[in-house]
Amino acid sequence: MTDTSTREPRHFARMFVLWLVVAGVADALFYTLAGPHVPPGTMTTSAKDNQFDFNVLLVIALPVLIAVWIYMGYAIVMWRSTRKGVAEPVGGAVARGNKGVQFAWIASTSTIVMGLFVFGTVALINGAGSGGGEGPNPVWSPNSKAPLQVQVIGQQWKFTYRYPSFGGFETTQLILPNNTTIEFHVTSLDVTHDFWAYQLGVKADANPQLDNVAYTTTRETGSVTVRCDELCGIWHGAMYNYGRVISPAAFEAWATATQRASVANTKLLPPYALTYVPDANGADGGLYPTNVDPYSASEVYGAKVAAS
Amino acid sequence: MSVIDAVPVTDSEPTEDYVNLGVFGRLTHRRGWLSQHLGTAVIGFVLGYLLGHWLGNVVAGGYSYVQNSGQNNVADTGGLLLGVLGWLFGAGALNYPIAKMMGREPAEERFDPSWTRYFRYTADHKVVGLQYIFSVLTFLFTGGLLAMAIRTELLSPTSHAFGPGTYIAIVSEHGTVMMMMATSIVVGPFGNWLVPLMIGARRTAFPRVEAFSFWTFTAGYLVIMSALFYGGFPTGWTGYAPLQTQAGAGMMSYLVGFAVIGMGMMAAGFNLAVTIVTCRAPGLTWGRLPIFVWSVLATAALLTLATPTLVAGGFLGILDRTAQTAFYVNEHGGSSYLWQNLFWFFGHPEVYIMALPGFGIVAEMLPVFTRKPLFAYKVAAAGMLGVALLSFFVWQHHLFQSGINPDMRPLFMLTTELISIPTGFIYLVGLGTLYKAKIRFEIPMLFALALFFNFLIGGVTGVFLSDVPVNVQVHGSFFVLAHFHYTIMGGLVFAFFGGIYYWFPKMTGKMMNKTLGKIHFWMMFIFFNLTFFPMFIIGLLGQPRRVFEYAQNLQTLNDIASVSAFFLGASFVVFVANFVWSIFINPVAAPPNPWDSLGLEWQTPSPVPYYNFERIPVIMADPYHYSEPNAPQLADLGVGSDRTDEKVEVGK
Numbered sequence: 001m002t003d004t005s006t007r008e009p010r011h012f013a014r015m016f017v018l019w020l021v022v023a024g025v026a027d028a029l030f031y032t033l034a035g036p037h038v039p040p041g042t043m044t045t046s047a048k049d050n051q052f053d054f055n056v057l058l059v060i061a062l063p064v065l066i067a068v069w070i071y072m073g074y075a076i077v078m079w080r081s082t083r084k085g086v087a088e089p090v091g092g093a094v095a096r097g098n099k100g101v102q103f104a105w106i107a108s109t110s111t112i113v114m115g116l117f118v119f120g121t122v123a124l125i126n127g128a129g130s131g132g133g134e135g136p137n138p139v140w141s142p143n144s145k146a147p148l149q150v151q152v153i154g155q156q157w158k159f160t161y162r163y164p165s166f167g168g169f170e171t172t173q174l175i176l177p178n179n180t181t182i183e184f185h186v187t188s189l190d191v192t193h194d195f196w197a198y199q200l201g202v203k204a205d206a207n208p209q210l211d212n213v214a215y216t217t218t219r220e221t222g223s224v225t226v227r228c229d230e231l232c233g234i235w236h237g238a239m240y241n242y243g244r245v246i247s248p249a250a251f252e253a254w255a256t257a258t259q260r261a262s263v264a265n266t267k268l269l270p271p272y273a274l275t276y277v278p279d280a281n282g283a284d285g286g287l288y289p290t291n292v293d294p295y296s297a298s299e300v301y302g303a304k305v306a307a308s
Numbered sequence: 309m310s311v312i313d314a315v316p317v318t319d320s321e322p323t324e325d326y327v328n329l330g331v332f333g334r335l336t337h338r339r340g341w342l343s344q345h346l347g348t349a350v351i352g353f354v355l356g357y358l359l360g361h362w363l364g365n366v367v368a369g370g371y372s373y374v375q376n377s378g379q380n381n382v383a384d385t386g387g388l389l390l391g392v393l394g395w396l397f398g399a400g401a402l403n404y405p406i407a408k409m410m411g412r413e414p415a416e417e418r419f420d421p422s423w424t425r426y427f428r429y430t431a432d433h434k435v436v437g438l439q440y441i442f443s444v445l446t447f448l449f450t451g452g453l454l455a456m457a458i459r460t461e462l463l464s465p466t467s468h469a470f471g472p473g474t475y476i477a478i479v480s481e482h483g484t485v486m487m488m489m490a491t492s493i494v495v496g497p498f499g500n501w502l503v504p505l506m507i508g509a510r511r512t513a514f515p516r517v518e519a520f521s522f523w524t525f526t527a528g529y530l531v532i533m534s535a536l537f538y539g540g541f542p543t544g545w546t547g548y549a550p551l552q553t554q555a556g557a558g559m560m561s562y563l564v565g566f567a568v569i570g571m572g573m574m575a576a577g578f579n580l581a582v583t584i585v586t587c588r589a590p591g592l593t594w595g596r597l598p599i600f601v602w603s604v605l606a607t608a609a610l611l612t613l614a615t616p617t618l619v620a621g622g623f624l625g626i627l628d629r630t631a632q633t634a635f636y637v638n639e640h641g642g643s644s645y646l647w648q649n650l651f652w653f654f655g656h657p658e659v660y661i662m663a664l665p666g667f668g669i670v671a672e673m674l675p676v677f678t679r680k681p682l683f684a685y686k687v688a689a690a691g692m693l694g695v696a697l698l699s700f701f702v703w704q705h706h707l708f709q710s711g712i713n714p715d716m717r718p719l720f721m722l723t724t725e726l727i728s729i730p731t732g733f734i735y736l737v738g739l740g741t742l743y744k745a746k747i748r749f750e751i752p753m754l755f756a757l758a759l760f761f762n763f764l765i766g767g768v769t770g771v772f773l774s775d776v777p778v779n780v781q782v783h784g785s786f787f788v789l790a791h792f793h794y795t796i797m798g799g800l801v802f803a804f805f806g807g808i809y810y811w812f813p814k815m816t817g818k819m820m821n822k823t824l825g826k827i828h829f830w831m832m833f834i835f836f837n838l839t840f841f842p843m844f845i846i847g848l849l850g851q852p853r854r855v856f857e858y859a860q861n862l863q864t865l866n867d868i869a870s871v872s873a874f875f876l877g878a879s880f881v882v883f884v885a886n887f888v889w890s891i892f893i894n895p896v897a898a899p900p901n902p903w904d905s906l907g908l909e910w911q912t913p914s915p916v917p918y919y920n921f922e923r924i925p926v927i928m929a930d931p932y933h934y935s936e937p938n939a940p941q942l943a944d945l946g947v948g949s950d951r952t953d954e955k956v957e958v959g960k
């Protein structure tokens with residue numbers, strides 16, 4: 001819309017300049033000052049990539065928000081009926097639409113959206129699922145030849161972790177080696193939970209009878225908070241625990257020591273599998289007739305046994 | 309176009325003033341307290357509940373329900389279902405079909421001038437609209453009280469106001485009541501009240517279906533509230549199985565409640581869609597349809613087509629919990645994903661059921677308060693239909709981390725981001741209409757502008773959520789919570805209150821108090837933002853939804869949200885005060901067209917007669933010819949109307 005009247009101030013030019021300045025400053029401030037601190041930090045590849053993604057989205061979003069706010073603010077100030085000398089509005093065809101403006105609007109929003117789609121898809125594929133749950137047969141996986149498998153078992157109302165490459169022992173603490181690709185296998189023994197390892201940038205639903213795989217690669221040592229992120233009953237709010245990323249050597253030492261120390265416990269556990277049928281005497285309250293032992297009949301119930 | 313002949317309003321008395329039901333006695337349109345009304349509906353609900361419960365125990369008393377040994381929900385289900393039936397029967401909603409089934413000709417409903425008509429089953433769309441308003445406000449304030457309880461609990465990260473079971477029951481009840489309310493908050497009251505007036509019709513297409521939708525909606529309220537007597541349910545409004553299968557009897561209130569509300573939603577949507585398609589006055593071409601009616605049409609399509617999935621999903625859940633099927637039980641060959649898919653296949657169209665009518669309201673009000681025609685009208689209408697269509701193809705964005713169809717995530721990312729294009733059209737329309745306008749900041753306009761502010765934040769964060777890598781970080785957290793409160797509360801609920809201030813003069817003939825209205829608006833706007841904006845940060849910092857314990861360092865932000873939430877709650881007290889003051893205590897008569905609107909609804913006499921239009925009007929232009937010196941005449945209301953021979957004034 002170009003202004004034809006000569007006395008009329010050049011509204012769009014004013015708004016554009018204001019927008020350019022404010023949006024430029026806001027983006028620059030955000031990206032340099034806040035950006036590096038945006039959660040979840042940079043402890044893993046997926047955390048770092050997702051942080052970068054968030055920052056890019058916000059750098060695109062801020063100018064959009066600011067454009068609308070400036071326009072509305074301008075309209076409210078300039079075109080309020082109480083302002084002295086505000087012009088009488090003009091109705092009719094000119095006010096009912098403007099092909100150029102409409103086309104520009106649709107074209108620009110479509111461009112942004114398509115750009116975001118390409119950006120998000122590339123990030124998702126390059127990021128090997130970006131740390132999100134990818135189901136039992138991940139379509140995108142990292143290049144690493146020997147990722148460390150860690151199983152996450154959700155149950156009302158705790159998370160435990162099993163390490164199949166160390167005899168399948170089970171712990172309540174998530175300990176991971178640094179600079180290693182981790183392959184999480186997330187499952188549940190009862191209802192749907194969600195494994196959210198905050199600093200790792202990993203999130204995957206824990207579904208009973210299903211194996212949900214998520215990948216990430218650790219980059220820094222430090223502590224990790226794990227919270228359940230899917231409502232799972234009354235103690236959902238208290239379903240959290242902690243973990244650490246430590247040096248590979250320290251991890252090796254910890255894992256072998258724990259494996260040795262928990263031999264007796266591990267024997268009592270069901271053999272490592274990607275999913276488990278709930279314990280006949282356990283939380284399910286007698287899902288199976290007493291003469292059925294779900295573990296010995298794991299083939300019958302279709303629980304898969306780990307490949308290695 | 310020729311003037312349609314007037315359809316004479318029948319004044320002839322029906323021969324019988326009652327329906328003879330033989331052994332059941334007579335059902336009458338009698339107007340004393342002895343006839344049917346809200347009270348008999350309540351009695352019907354209670355008796356129906358007792359009967360159904362007893363029957364259920366007779367049928368299935370010996371069964372035990374696997375996951376909760378020693379209990380089955382047959383009796384509870386029977387109780388709730390027959391309770392609803394009893395409610396409808398007691399209200400008189402079934403008189404007509406029963407009489408028809410018995411081969412009798414029911415008496416025609418006649419206008420009831422007494423105020424008690426608001427407590428009765430009636431097919432008068434203007435009464436139903438007002439009944440809806442009081443009901444959705446009841447829903448809204450019930451849900452609001454529960455929200456206050458939630459924010460009380462979250463004042464402290466570790467010390468608790470409620471036990472965990474109570475807390476989760478409160479959270480679930482809050483979410484479900486609010487979602488149910490939001491399905492109907494605009495379509496129920498304004499859709500029913502305004503659409504016939506806006507399209508020049510005397511009634512909706514199926515007045516009894518319209519009344520049925522209202523009475524099932526209210527029955528749904530009783531059912532969902534009954535959860536509290538069962539100790540609540542633990543699943544939130546999303547009702548995920550297998551938690552759903554494992555939960556206690558309160559779960560039945562959720563499943564039956566959503567099914568019942570769903571019936572009402574389908575009925576309301578179907579009726580309004582047919583009304584808009586078939587009952588438009590001559591001359592009211594699609595290109596002249598008020599934009600609010602377009603939004604109701606798009607919403608009605610969603611209500612009719614999406615809700616059956618919810619009802620069917622609830623039905624399977626009911627079977628799982630009563631007949632011991634295993635649709636949602638993974639261990640027995642069912643799938644918990646099935647519920648998630650069914651629920652969100654309904655759930656995402658549902659979120660647009662909660663957005664489009666709000667857009668319609670503000671788009672309808674903008675021209676009035678800017679004195680300009682609606683900008684890009686066709687784009688607006690096309691956008692609404694586009695949103696409605698696309699909303700069926702995005703549902704798995706709620707399941708990005710669930711492990712379902714991981715290879716489909718880019719597709720659902722694309723569709724979700726695409727839907728923000730037609731959603732964004734409302735901004736094109738809004739900003740274009742504001743251009744070189746003469747904006748009058750009346751209360752309804754304040755609410756409309758607030759929608760543009762709030763929904764922008766809601767919509768933009770929606771795009772963040774649809775980006776899968778970012779979704780990994782924010783899914784299931786307070787970020788999502790903030791997102792949908794910004795869209796639903798910041799959008800729809802703001803639009804609803806704007807609509808009340810805007811149309812109440814027409815609906816009740818009384819003006820709302822402006823000062824109180826301003827206080828209400830500013831409190832609501834400021835504290836809404838102070839309550840929900842911090843939640844984006846809280847979510848990013850790692851607080852999942854629906855928890856009662858959170859990290860110590862999040863207490864300040866949570867406390868800001870909580871305290872603001874209490875003030876937000878207080879703003880509704882101001883609204884209620886204004887409402888009671890302006891309608892009952894100190895009513896100020898409203899001028900016939902207080903905002904100088906060109907809308908057809910404002911051209912009818914006040915109060916609007918029972919039959920709306922003495923003659924069906926002939927529409928000659930769309931209602932947006934503001935600031936146009938040679939504007940065409942809007943409509944020919946015909947001789948015999950209140951405004952005999954008077955042209956509707958256009959072009960102011």
Ligand code: HEM
Pocket residue numbers: 546659660662663705706724725727728731766767768769770771773774775779782783784788791792795796799800
């Ligand atoms: C610009 C358009 C929108 C986009 C792109 C969008 C995107 C999303 C996405 C991706 C999610 C899933 C978040 C997650 O759980 O991980 C979501 C959740 C949600 N959105 Fe939107 N949204 C938009 C508009 C709306 C509107 C208009 C409403 C309602 C009026 C709405 C209501 C909701 C609700 C209720 C949820 C959460 C449901 C729950 O988990 O309880 N959204 N949105």
Ligand SMILES: [Cu+2]
Pocket residue numbers: 193194228229230231232233236237239
């Ligand atoms: Cu949980």
Ligand SMILES: [Cu+2]
Pocket residue numbers: 655656659702703705706
């Ligand atoms: Cu959705």
